[in-house]
Amino acid sequence: MGTTASQLGKDLLSEYQRFSELLSKEDRNLTSVPMEKVLSLPELKSNPFRKRICHVFSTSDMKDGSLTFEDFLDLLSAFSDSATLEIKSHYAFRIFDFDDDGTLDGGDLEKLVNCLTGETEDSRLTPEEMRQLISNILEESDIDKDGTVNLSEFQHVISRSPDFVSSFKIVL
Amino acid sequence: MERDSVFHTDRLGAPRNPLLDQLPSYQSLLYRRKPSASGSTMRRGSSRTRLGSSSSWKWGQTTVARQHEEKHRTQTLQRPVRELPKPMAEKRRDKDQRLEQARDLSSWSQWRQSTRRTLRRLKEDGFEMLSNLELWRGDIHVIEGMFGTGILSYFSFLRFLVLLNFIMFLLMFGFVMLPIITAPHASGNTTFNHVDGSECSNYPSTSRRGLVVFHQHITDLLSGVGFLEQTYLFYGYYKVETIHFPKFTYNLPLAYLLVTIAYLFLSLIWIVKRSASGFKRKLVQDEDRFQSFCNKIFAGWDFCIVNDSAARLKRSSLLYELKTDLEEERIKQKIADRTQKEKCRIYLIRVILNLFVIAVLAACFYSIYIATNFSQKAQMTKVNFLLDLIYEYLPSIVITLANFITPLIFSLIIQYEDYSPAFEIRFTLMRCVFMRLTSICVLLVSLWGQITSCQEGNCVCGYNHILYPCWESRVGQEMYKLMIFDFIIICAVTVFVEFPRKLIVDYCDCGLAKWWGQQEFAIPQNVLEIVYGQTICWIGTFYCPLLPAICTIKYFIIFYIKKVTLVNNCRPATRPFRASSSHFFFLAVLLIGLALACVPVTIGIAQISCSQACGPFVNYTTSWEVLPRTVFQLPAGARTFLLAISSEAFAVSLFVVTCLAMFYIIALAGAHKRVIDQLREQLVMDGRDKRYLIQKLCQAQRTCAIRSTGSGSQSHSSDRVSPS
Numbered sequence: 001m002g003t004t005a006s007q008l009g010k011d012l013l014s015e016y017q018r019f020s021e022l023l024s025k026e027d028r029n030l031t032s033v034p035m036e037k038v039l040s041l042p043e044l045k046s047n048p049f050r051k052r053i054c055h056v057f058s059t060s061d062m063k064d065g066s067l068t069f070e071d072f073l074d075l076l077s078a079f080s081d082s083a084t085l086e087i088k089s090h091y092a093f094r095i096f097d098f099d100d101d102g103t104l105d106g107g108d109l110e111k112l113v114n115c116l117t118g119e120t121e122d123s124r125l126t127p128e129e130m131r132q133l134i135s136n137i138l139e140e141s142d143i144d145k146d147g148t149v150n151l152s153e154f155q156h157v158i159s160r161s162p163d164f165v166s167s168f169k170i171v172l
Numbered sequence: 173m174e175r176d177s178v179f180h181t182d183r184l185g186a187p188r189n190p191l192l193d194q195l196p197s198y199q200s201l202l203y204r205r206k207p208s209a210s211g212s213t214m215r216r217g218s219s220r221t222r223l224g225s226s227s228s229w230k231w232g233q234t235t236v237a238r239q240h241e242e243k244h245r246t247q248t249l250q251r252p253v254r255e256l257p258k259p260m261a262e263k264r265r266d267k268d269q270r271l272e273q274a275r276d277l278s279s280w281s282q283w284r285q286s287t288r289r290t291l292r293r294l295k296e297d298g299f300e301m302l303s304n305l306e307l308w309r310g311d312i313h314v315i316e317g318m319f320g321t322g323i324l325s326y327f328s329f330l331r332f333l334v335l336l337n338f339i340m341f342l343l344m345f346g347f348v349m350l351p352i353i354t355a356p357h358a359s360g361n362t363t364f365n366h367v368d369g370s371e372c373s374n375y376p377s378t379s380r381r382g383l384v385v386f387h388q389h390i391t392d393l394l395s396g397v398g399f400l401e402q403t404y405l406f407y408g409y410y411k412v413e414t415i416h417f418p419k420f421t422y423n424l425p426l427a428y429l430l431v432t433i434a435y436l437f438l439s440l441i442w443i444v445k446r447s448a449s450g451f452k453r454k455l456v457q458d459e460d461r462f463q464s465f466c467n468k469i470f471a472g473w474d475f476c477i478v479n480d481s482a483a484r485l486k487r488s489s490l491l492y493e494l495k496t497d498l499e500e501e502r503i504k505q506k507i508a509d510r511t512q513k514e515k516c517r518i519y520l521i522r523v524i525l526n527l528f529v530i531a532v533l534a535a536c537f538y539s540i541y542i543a544t545n546f547s548q549k550a551q552m553t554k555v556n557f558l559l560d561l562i563y564e565y566l567p568s569i570v571i572t573l574a575n576f577i578t579p580l581i582f583s584l585i586i587q588y589e590d591y592s593p594a595f596e597i598r599f600t601l602m603r604c605v606f607m608r609l610t611s612i613c614v615l616l617v618s619l620w621g622q623i624t625s626c627q628e629g630n631c632v633c634g635y636n637h638i639l640y641p642c643w644e645s646r647v648g649q650e651m652y653k654l655m656i657f658d659f660i661i662i663c664a665v666t667v668f669v670e671f672p673r674k675l676i677v678d679y680c681d682c683g684l685a686k687w688w689g690q691q692e693f694a695i696p697q698n699v700l701e702i703v704y705g706q707t708i709c710w711i712g713t714f715y716c717p718l719l720p721a722i723c724t725i726k727y728f729i730i731f732y733i734k735k736v737t738l739v740n741n742c743r744p745a746t747r748p749f750r751a752s753s754s755h756f757f758f759l760a761v762l763l764i765g766l767a768l769a770c771v772p773v774t775i776g777i778a779q780i781s782c783s784q785a786c787g788p789f790v791n792y793t794t795s796w797e798v799l800p801r802t803v804f805q806l807p808a809g810a811r812t813f814l815l816a817i818s819s820e821a822f823a824v825s826l827f828v829v830t831c832l833a834m835f836y837i838i839a840l841a842g843a844h845k846r847v848i849d850q851l852r853e854q855l856v857m858d859g860r861d862k863r864y865l866i867q868k869l870c871q872a873q874r875t876c877a878i879r880s881t882g883s884g885s886q887s888h889s890s891d892r893v894s895p896s
Contacts, residue, residue, distance in 0.1 A: 046483035047475060059259050070260040078257070079475065081303075082296070090257040092470065109469070116472050117491040118484075125491070129498050136465045136501075143852060144859035157466045162755075164471035171313065171476065 018172060019072050033072075035065035043170050048115040052095045079170035088168045089158040093151050103148040109134050252292070307331055311735060317478040319693075323738065326695050327731065329758045333706055334727045336442060340435045340713065341720035347431045348717060349404060351415050351422050361416040365790035372633035375641045375785035377402075387557050394656060395564045396649035396716075405652070407715045408645035408786035425788040425798045432714045432773065439710065439766055447759035468493060485743070500592050507592070522589050532581055533607060536574040537614045543570040544618040552639070567650070568657035571611045575704075579604045579697070601696050605761055608704050609768045612654070612711065616772045619647060620780065634781030634793070642786035644715045647776070651712030651719065658705050659726050666737050674741040693742040698734070699758050702727065703765045710769035714776065 022037040035054045044050040054065035057075045067075070077083060078091045096104055098111045110130060117123055125133065141149050141157040149157075158164050253267050274282055303309075308331060316324045355362050392398030402409055415422040472490055477483050510518075543566045550563040562569075582603045586596050623643045626636045640646055670691050677685045709723040778796040782789040789795045803814050816822060 042478050046477060046480045048473065048483075048487075059261070074260050077254075082300075084255050087255060087257045096470070113469060113494075116469065116487065117494065118487045123487065123491055125494065125498075129495065132498055132501070133465065133469075133494060137469060140466045143855050145856045146859050146863070154470070158470060161467040161471045163467055167471050167474045167476070169476055 015073065015076060015172065016069065019069050032060060032066040032068040035067075038065075038067055038072075043172065049095055052098065056091060056094045076170070076172065079168065081169065081171070085159060085165060086155065088165065089155045090151070092158070092164075092168060093154045103150045104154065105148040106134055106138075109137055109149075252289075307334065308731065311731075313476075315735065315738065316474075316476050318482050319738070322695065323693055325755050325758065326698060327735070329699065329755075330702060330727060330731050330734070332446065333702060334724055334731070336439060337706075337709060337720045337724040337727065339438070340709075341718075341724060343431055343435050343438070344713065344717045344720060347427045348410065348424070351424065351427075352410070352412055355415050355417075359418060360422075363413045363416070365411050365413050365788070370784070372637050372784035373790070374637070375408075391557065391561060391564075394561065394653070396652040401645060401649075405716060405718045406645040406648045407717070408642040408783075410717075410788045411786060411790070412788060413791065423798075423802065425792070425795075426802050428788050429777070429795060429798055432777070435713065435720075436710065436766070436770060436773065440763075443759055443762055443766065447756060447763075464497060468497070496593060500594060503592055518590055525585050525589055528585065529582065529603065532578065533610075536578060536607070536611070540567060540570050540574065540611055540614045541618040543567050544615055545622060548619070548622050548639075565653060565657055567615050568654050571615065571654075572657070572661055574611060575604075575608050578607050601757075604696075604700060605703075605764060608700055609707055609765055612704075612707060613768060613772060615650070615654075616647070616711070619650060620775075623647075624780065633784055635783065637783070637785070640783070642783050643780075644776075644783060644787055648712060648715030648719075651708055652716055652722075654708050655705065655712070655719065655722060655726065658701075658708070659730075662701065662730060663733060666733050670737050670741045691737075691742045693738055696757075699761065702730070703758075703761050706762065707765040707769050710766060711772050714773055 018041075019033070022033045022041070035051070035058075038044065038054055039050050044053065047053070051065065053075065054067065055063070057071045057078075058065045058067055059071055060066050060068075078087055093104070096108060096112050098108045104112075113130065113133060114124055117125060124130075138147065138149070141153050143153050143156070253263050253270070256263060256266065258266070274285060277285075308327075312324060312327050312331070315327055351360070352362070354360070388398070392400055396405065400406070404410075410424065410428065412424045415424060468490070474486060477486055547563050547566040550566075551560075554560055579600070582600045586600050589596075591599065623635050623640050623646075624631065626632075626638075631637070635643055673688060673691055676682075677688065677690050705723065705726065709719050712719045776795075778794055781793050782795050784790055789798065792798055792801070803811055806814070
């Protein structure tokens with residue numbers, strides 16, 4: 001209890017197996033998996049937010065999005081069924097905060113919508129529709145009317161969103 | 173101050189003021205993800221409010237503040253470390269801190285904490301084990317990965333219905349069939365209903381005698397007559413009055429009636445409980461748009477999708493949904509700008525079209541009525557095998573045809589009524605629901621019309637005992653036929669329509685393939701199908717006690733059929749069905765079905781005299797009569813209590829008290845809403861105040877700085893003004 005996990009318990013085995021599969025044979029002695037390998041996981045491969053997820057959960061000093069096994073466990077725990085709404089909304093806020101400034105402003109929201117709808121030109125909303133959409137979102141969620149959504153406003157909106165818990169879930 | 177989160181941009185456009193970084197609200201939003209042990213970040217406790225780093229509060233960290241902190245920490249219930257959004261290393265440090273703090277407490281509180289922790293862990297393990305036992309967990313996970321949570325909600329709804337039917341079957345079996353079966357083994361003495369020889373209790377046997385041709389067995393199996401009629405399947409077989417076990421007597425008619433009421437009640441409570449969470453959220457969202465945009469954007473992506481093509485489809489469906497919603501907003505704006513003349517014209521059109529809809533519904537109901545009467549008359553004479561079967565199944569065929577044609581008509585005429593797109597979908601759906609569920613009631617009404625009409629006008633036994641010596645079994649047979657036919661249609665449509673369609677679309681390049689397109693899994697129609705089957709089950713269980721078991725098996729098989737057709741033949745709907753509103757929609761439709769099912773069951777129990785020739789209620793005029801008779805046999809105290817509860821005085825006073833409670837709650841909700849609006853305005857004002865004050869402060873600092881650079885002697889005053 002409290003010591004570094006030098007002995008892995010049985011229940012961690014399946015997650016550790018998935019994690020160590022990502023490491024190729026040469027760099028077995030590395031403790032953290034580079035971001036490209038993490039992005040090759042089938043659960044993350046088709047996710048438009050995969051790069052953001054890696055950046056958010058990574059604790060590496062070089063900010064390159066590489067994950068240690070503990071970061072991987074953090075990721076799975078935040079996306080699991082038993083994580084509370086507060087944890088999920090906290091991490092969702094950080095994932096959606098593309099410029100890492102602690103609030104969701106218009107630029108963040110625009111990037112978010114483009115991630116959701118698609119990367120190509122014809123699968124995006126027109127600029128006018130984007131403006132209408134962003135103004136609607138801000139009208140619904142910005143309580144103090146400062147033009148950005150901060151964490152408490154985000155959590156408030158999420159607590160009234162019935163789909164969030166069921167969609168913010170990754171199961172290995 | 174050590175900081176790794178980056179606040180590069182400043183919304184005010186001025187260079188960042190260190191004052192802003194010391195605001196308590198900002199401190200609680202800081203991101204800290206330093207894995208190495210950083211002594212400066214002394215995280216205090218793990219209560220909800222995260223107090224700021226102490227290094228920036230050098231002058232704020234007085235003893236008063238620290239005492240307040242400690243009190244706050246011990247007062248608030250410490251949330252488990254697992255529920256904190258921190259990286260693993262920090263959680264471990266928190267856990268060590270807590271253990272150290274726990275050591276300072278007395279042994280009593282230590283023991284209390286540890287028991288609380290073990291109990292919580294036990295509960296979580298229990299829940300996890302229960303969820304592992306869930307039926308079809310792996311299959312549903314696969315479907316979720318390929319198609320998303322919209323279609324997933326359909327399959328979990330199906331799973332819920334399987335469980336509900338199984339529990340209903342257990343109830344019926346345990347309280348009605350089990351005593352009869354175990355009576356001989358448990359040395360119980362069964363008294364049967366005595367036949368008093370009057371003409372009402374004459375029940376000619378319908379079992380076939382002599383050489384029976386094979387296809388007659390099939391007819392019997394498919395329509396519930398012949399050898400199936402005198403089995404546990406139908407009401408007529410339960411001729412038991414009481415069973416005298418060694419220790420007690422078991423009143424079977426009372427048990428039969430109470431189990432019927434119990435399963436209706438149980439279904440109601442279970443459905444309401446299941447829909448409570450969804451309904452609460454719908455009630456809270458009292459704004460016009462129900463926060464749909466935020467819900468679609470923030471909770472829009474299903475993180476469980478693992479398939480590339482599914483991801484692409486999800487993206488396109490999200491795009492379509494957003495475009496539709498934005499367009500709907502524009503249409504709403506247009507509707508609000510309508511002139512008086514246009515409004516009158518549109519209302520007139522709507523009235524005419526609604527009359528047309530009512531006419532269509534009336535025509536369908538009338539055809540069901542005619543078909544039922546014809547089928548009943550034709551069942552008296554046997555022509556040949558195939559024609560007999562068609563006459564037996566005529567009501568079911570007419571109902572299925574009506575349910576096939578009317579949605580097409582409805583979706584055609586709704587285009588002329590000029591509603592907003594979302595309302596169009598919902599309204600068409602409501603019409604289809606109404607059509608489907610009311611057709612069963614029309615069938616039953618026409619059946620009852622036949623049963624209670626005799627040649628001489630007034631029936632001697634209260635029902636037509638010549639044609640229907642055991643009318644409950646006949647009603648049970650009609651319900652049985654409806655259920656079997658429904659199942660056959662679902663299988664036949666899958667095998668003969670959906671699979672060929674997939675083959676045509678894949679291999680044939682003709683115009684037909686292009687026009688028809690690949691099958692879409694239309695959730696609303698599928699849900700209506702299974703709710704229709706469940707309504708039949710609820711109505712029919714009183715007359716055919718084994719119907720829940722048949723329904724369980726039917727839904728079990730339908731799950732696999734639907735899964736196979738979904739995986740092989742279907743693509744996800746381009747018109748996406750949101751999981752949350754669909755969850756609420758499914759349970760709302762199911763509740764409508766339950767409400768509609770209660771009406772025939774109540775009328776059958778309380779109004780129509782039960783048959784004197786078969787069944788457990790031979791000695792009573794109506795099935796309901798067994799309850800008052802039992803109540804009168806109870807001891808005096810219980811009897812007066814029950815009579816008081818069912819009296820009018822009690823009902824009226826209960827109604828008045830409920831109304832008062834409702835008015836109070838409505839007033840309370842109104843008051844809360846006003847307070848919320850006031851607080852919102854106050855928040856906006858406070859935000860503006862804050863920005864204004866900070867602007868002023870920045871200006872003041874800048875003028876001071878300018879003055880200080882101008883005259884170097886005033887440099888130390890700027891130090892005083894701007895804290896480090």
